[in-house]
Amino acid sequence: MSRVRLLVGTRKGAFVLTADGARRDWAVAGPYFPGWEMFHLKASPVNPDRIYASQSSGWFGQVVQRSDDGGATWAAMDNNFLYDGVPGTHQWYDGTPHPWEFKRVWHLEPSLTCADTVYAGIEDAALFQSRDGGRSWQELSGLRRHGTGPAWQPGAGGMCLHTILLDPTDPARMVIAISAAGAFRTDDGGQSWQPINRGLRSAHIPDPTAEVGHCVHHIAMHPSRPGSLFMQKHWDVMRSDDAGGSWHDISGDLPTDFGFVIDVHAHEPETLYVVPIKSDSEHFPIDGALRVYRSRSGGNAWEPLTNGLPQRDCYVNVLRDAMAVDSLDACGVYFGTTGGQVYASADAGDTWQAIVRDLPAVLSVEVQTLP
Amino acid sequence: MRSTIRVELPAGLRLLAGLGREVRVAVEGAVTLRTILDALEAAHPTLQGTIRDRNTHRRRPFIRFFACQQDLSHAAPDDPVPAAVAQGLESLLIVGAIAGG
Numbered sequence: 004m005s006r007v008r009l010l011v012g013t014r015k016g017a018f019v020l021t022a023d024g025a026r027r028d029w030a031v032a033g034p035y036f037p038g039w040e041m042f043h044l045k046a047s048p049v050n051p052d053r054i055y056a057s058q059s060s061g062w063f064g065q066v067v068q069r070s071d072d073g074g075a076t077w078a079a080m081d082n083n084f085l086y087d088g089v090p091g092t093h094q095w096y097d098g099t100p101h102p103w104e105f106k107r108v109w110h111l112e113p114s115l116t117c118a119d120t121v122y123a124g125i126e127d128a129a130l131f132q133s134r135d136g137g138r139s140w141q142e143l144s145g146l147r148r149h150g151t152g153p154a155w156q157p158g159a160g161g162m163c164l165h166t167i168l169l170d171p172t173d174p175a176r177m178v179i180a181i182s183a184a185g186a187f188r189t190d191d192g193g194q195s196w197q198p199i200n201r202g203l204r205s206a207h208i209p210d211p212t213a214e215v216g217h218c219v220h221h222i223a224m225h226p227s228r229p230g231s232l233f234m235q236k237h238w239d240v241m242r243s244d245d246a247g248g249s250w251h252d253i254s255g256d257l258p259t260d261f262g263f264v265i266d267v268h269a270h271e272p273e274t275l276y277v278v279p280i281k282s283d284s285e286h287f288p289i290d291g292a293l294r295v296y297r298s299r300s301g302g303n304a305w306e307p308l309t310n311g312l313p314q315r316d317c318y319v320n321v322l323r324d325a326m327a328v329d330s331l332d333a334c335g336v337y338f339g340t341t342g343g344q345v346y347a348s349a350d351a352g353d354t355w356q357a358i359v360r361d362l363p364a365v366l367s368v369e370v371q372t373l374p
Numbered sequence: 375m376r377s378t379i380r381v382e383l384p385a386g387l388r389l390l391a392g393l394g395r396e397v398r399v400a401v402e403g404a405v406t407l408r409t410i411l412d413a414l415e416a417a418h419p420t421l422q423g424t425i426r427d428r429n430t431h432r433r434r435p436f437i438r439f440f441a442c443q444q445d446l447s448h449a450a451p452d453d454p455v456p457a458a459v460a461q462g463l464e465s466l467l468i469v470g471a472i473a474g475g
Contacts (some may be wrong), residue, residue: 036390038389039390060424060473061436062386062470079420082422083422083423086427353455
């Protein structure tokens with residue numbers, strides 16, 4: 004019988020939650036690395052027992068951890084993220100030039116074909132690659148050296164590269180996103196990049212056709228249709244059907260189009276999930292009611308999913324890397340909140356249960372479907 | 375000359391490196407903050423980058439060094455540490471600043 008393993012990163016440690024295919028009864032292991040901020044954990048699709056984890060601390064900096072036994076034991080890998088050459092400056096919040104400085108790893112994306120290859124999205128925004136299982140890191144500096152780099156600015160959470168999407172049909176194609184620079188795509192394995200932000204509109208940018216400066220919160224892709232991308236922007240839920248060449252708004256009848264997460268059903272490439280958040284100043288659900296919204300039509304028409312979710316007095320947020328879907332026949336959907344709950348649906352969102360209710364604030368959720 | 379230096383680590387780094395509160399490291403020659411940290415990181419590579427920058431060797435902002443009731447945080451890295459530390463009578467305390475949540 005299949006089983007699932009959730010990898011949960013929180014402000015104060017990591018947790019591994021496991022269940023069989025029914026996904027009703029869960030075992031909770033952890034905290035791993037208690038006291039440390041665990042920004043992201045993700046397993047290799049080639050070797051599911053190999054898990055990479057980003058461990059961070061305001062005191063002690065960045066550590067990259069690796070497990071080769073499904074999270075039971077861990078070993079620290081290299082943490083030397085050295086920009087390629089003299090990194091120069093980007094814009095600071097006030098528009099002045101500010102030196103590029105490494106702060107932390109936001110996202111780890113293991114290769115689809117090699118368990119030893121993994122990509123890291125870091126703050127200040129850059130993309131790194133390891134080909135030796137995390138023992139050493141090299142910057143793919145074509146991205147940061149893109150001509151627009153000096154104009155990039157941090158979002159409120161820092162200038163983070165938070166999304167890395169690998170195209171399963173084209174090993175040379177990759178899409179990344181940066182707050183608040185926008186989305187970029189490479190078609191040559193990371194050597195050169197182009198901004199893919201046409202059609203995005205952001206009220207804080209005076210030039211409506213600006214090439215960069217958009218605060219992209221997250222992008223999702225269905226592996227069977229890598230040309231279709233779904234974006235939760237600061238405001239607006241957007242869609243592209245030409246690998247980011249152009250975007251159009253699919254917010255439709257959402258009660259608010261602000262939010263952080265977005266994901267796609269494992270077996271239905273036109274079924275999308277978002278968690279609308281009231282506004283950029285009030286990072287919690289509207290009316291204290293936690294609702295996942297699902298579109299079965301690729302956007303525009305959305306339905307609220309509330310069964311099992313708190314519908315009063317709920318003022319949590321769901322951060323950008325804190326939603327995931329499993330690939331069991333009835334697609335499982337999972338998300339974690341800043342209030343420490345991890346919710347699971349074993350029926351594609353129709354009903355929900357809280358697996359755990361009292362973890363530290365959840366930063367990231369990934370799920371593995373295991374034999 | 376070889377000296378055995380006692381170093382006390384903050385809880386987060388003990389957890390990271392799998393060490394107890396006090397670590398003993400062997401330092402050859404002059405005993406300074408630099409040579410102590412070099413020896414500590416050589417013995418426990420996991421600690422590289424967690425106390426000082428991997429490349430500039432600048433102390434991380436929320437880390438402080440104390441010994442013999444003195445704040446050594448702003449001492450030059452090549453200055454000799456207090457004699458009691460060099461003689462192994464007192465520990466070099468590596469402290470995480472009281473900050474954060």
